[in-house]
Amino acid sequence: MTVDRIGERLRRYRRAANKTLNQVAAESGLTASFLSQAERNLTGVSISSLANIAKSLGIPLNTLFDQPMQHQPDSHQGQRVRYTIGGQPLAYERLTSNFPGNLINAVKMSMPVGYQSELISHEGTEFAYVLSGQIVYTIEGRNYPLGAGDSVHFDAAKPHFLANAGDEIAEVLTVTTMGLFDDHPSA
DSSP states (O other): OOSSOHHHHHHHHHHHTTOOHHHHHHHHTSOHHHHHHHHTTSSOOOHHHHHHHHHHHTSOGGGTSOOOOOOSSOOOTTTSOEEESTTOSOEEEEOOOOOTTOOOEEEEEEEOTTOBOOOBOOSSEEEEEEEESEEEEEETTEEEEEETTOEEEEETTSOEEEEEOSSSOEEEEEEESSOOOOOOOOO
16 A cells, blocks of 8 residues: 555545445445445455445556556465555465456465454355365355365355454465456566
């Protein structure tokens, strides 16, 4: 992040789009109360929620926060940039590049003990594979406990959230057809 925090950016771009919290909530699959808290920097916002908000506002996702670029098709452990959104405890590592016709986006998430995401729904499909730790995906109110080596694959239009259910940091590989990166590869 540069000068202002994520909440100030959310509010500024929502107002520039002449949209109310209720309008953005309806278009992004989030609640107005959650968006209000996010705009006041009272809660963290996941990359999926930010992608939905950016789509609702008609702006590129990287307008809301700085993401690492990845133009090469390969990604190597220890060389990826680890980043957070607005300093929240959930950390990401970008695993995929972006190119014309790309259909999937992948990130490695490191979830601290006690972390729980917001309830979200979005276009496309989602696949998660637990690398370490214990998590629970809740999809349409049903819990799916997962440990290292377990996975879940579902229609991401169904309301869902995930939580670290263990007593250690959980690492999860998440692959989605939702657009998470809007950079463009160099020629």
